[in-house]
Amino acid sequence: MTVELISVGTEILLGNIVNTNAAYLAEKIALLGLSCYHQSAVGDNEERLEDAIRLALSRSDIVILSGGLGPTKDDLTKEVTAKVFGRELYEDAHSKERIQAYFDRRRAQGREITANNWKQALVPEGAIVVDNYNGTAPGIILEDKENGKTAILLPGPPNEIRPMFERDIAPYLNKLQPEGIYSKMVKICSIGESQAETMVADLMDAQSNPTLAPYAKTGEVHFRVTAKAADEETACRLMEPMLQELKKRFGDYIYTMDEEVTxxxxxxxxxxxxxxxxxxxxxxxxxxxxxxxxxxxxxxxxxxxxxxxxxxxxxxxxxxxxxxxxxxxxxxxxxxxxxxxxxxxxxxxxxxxxxxxxxxxxxxxxxxxxxxxxxxxxxxxxxxxxxxxxxxxxxxxxxxxxxxxxxxxxxxxxxxxxxxxxxx
Structure with missing residues (x-):
């Protein structure tokens, strides 16, 4: 199953912001066992955005778009994607209630709802609405089951897109596959990337399932052990011998096996x-x-x-x-x-x-x-x-x-x- 990424926003093309969303999504997609062969960035232009979406859908099963879901006129992602899928927009009552509640909580800070905020409550017909717990723009999953195509629309701010992906999008994508992808991280310090990779060269040459991949970080080396299995319990059993071997070889060089620990x-x-x-x-x-x-x-x-x-x-x-x-x-x-x-x-x-x-x-x-x-x-x-x-x-x-x-x-x-x- 192939996924294509489209990052929306003229500010990306002008270099005003660094496109961290694409890097984040690409890594997460790979960990889910999905293939990503193309990425693109497109400005806030209706015609060019439509061309980008149609091209992506012609060569990929799933297109993930980030950005362009805001309340202003130049936020066009939802409208253009609905057009490509031949769907009308309607006001989603649930999303409207959440937007109202969001501003109610911030009224003491001087945040008042303006008319254009209700634009974010509009969703395409037949869409799956994904709640945003860190902002006002809901995520949207739009499926075309007849042609086997899906578009996933996510907000642009990193503090919104990341928790939304972890909470709702990753599980959704994982269910589309007969087997899930599960992984563990082994983080190492005190030795360089070349030495660390040399110490596991035989494991990498012989890998099948699970697999072992090194990632060089600033002054550190991270190894990701990944297994494909029907469930997490089976995946953990597959990964355990590899994890034990890494412990044996690196010993105290390993400072954690928890991906979230720095x-x-x-x-x-x-x-x-x-x-x-x-x-x-x-x-x-x-x-x-x-x-x-x-x-x-x-x-x-x-x-x-x-x-x-x-x-x-x-x-x-x-x-x-x-x-x-x-x-x-x-x-x-x-x-x-x-x-x-x-x-x-x-x-x-x-x-x-x-x-x-x-x-x-x-x-x-x-x-x-x-x-x-x-x-x-x-x-x-x-x-x-x-x-x-x-x-x-x-x-x-x-x-x-x-x-x-x-x-x-x-x-x-x-x-x-x-x-x-x-x-x-």
């Missing part, structure tokens, strides 16, 4: 389990590391305070980095990273500390200290470790990599601390 969540959980606190001292990352930790709900139980010490003066004043160190070896050095980590732990009274100092770019590099050189210091219970990294991305990418490497380094040291405690 690296920072795994690290915060480790700190919480050990009843330990952490602090951060950042130069080139400028608070990104602290921000990643703060993204974790409940991080306040392990994180109390942090330091952004961009200048040498701040490193001396807030962290106690020695002036002589900065004068002789410079701010970007293993010595400075060590003193930053020790100083942060001391000042915050924390069990652990991470320190980052480096040259993110694009300027500031020298032959001796090029752009991308970063030193990360980690102090756990007074034990210090400093690592040197050479990143090759732009300024933003170098900072992102530094954050991931810092979290990975802390995780490694917490594991080492646990191993030593068990030996004792």
């Amino acid at each position: 690296l920072e969540e795994a690290v915060v959980d480790m700190l919480r389990e050990r009843q330990m606190t952490v602090t951060t001292a950042e130069s080139c990352t400028g608070g990104l590391l602290a921000g990643r930790i703060m993204n974790v709900p409940g991080a306040s139980s392990v994180y109390r305070e942090g330091y952004i010490t961009y200048s040498n003066e701040a490193k001396e004043k807030l962290l106690g980095v020695e002036h002589q160190t900065l004068e002789t070896v410079g701010a970007v050095s293993p010595e400075t990273a060590e003193q930053m980590a020790r100083g942060a732990a001391r000042q915050a009274g924390a069990d652990a500390a991470l320190a980052v100092t480096g040259i993110a770019g694009p300027d500031g590099g020298t032959p001796e200290k090029p752009v991308g050189l970063v030193y990360i210091g980690c102090c756990v219970q007074g034990r210090i470790r400093v690592e040197e990294f050479h990143f090759t991305g732009n300024r933003s990418k170098n900072r992102d990599y530094a954050v991931v490497r810092a979290l990975t380094l802390l995780r490694e040291e917490l594991l080492r601390d646990q191993t030593q405690a068990e030996i004792r």
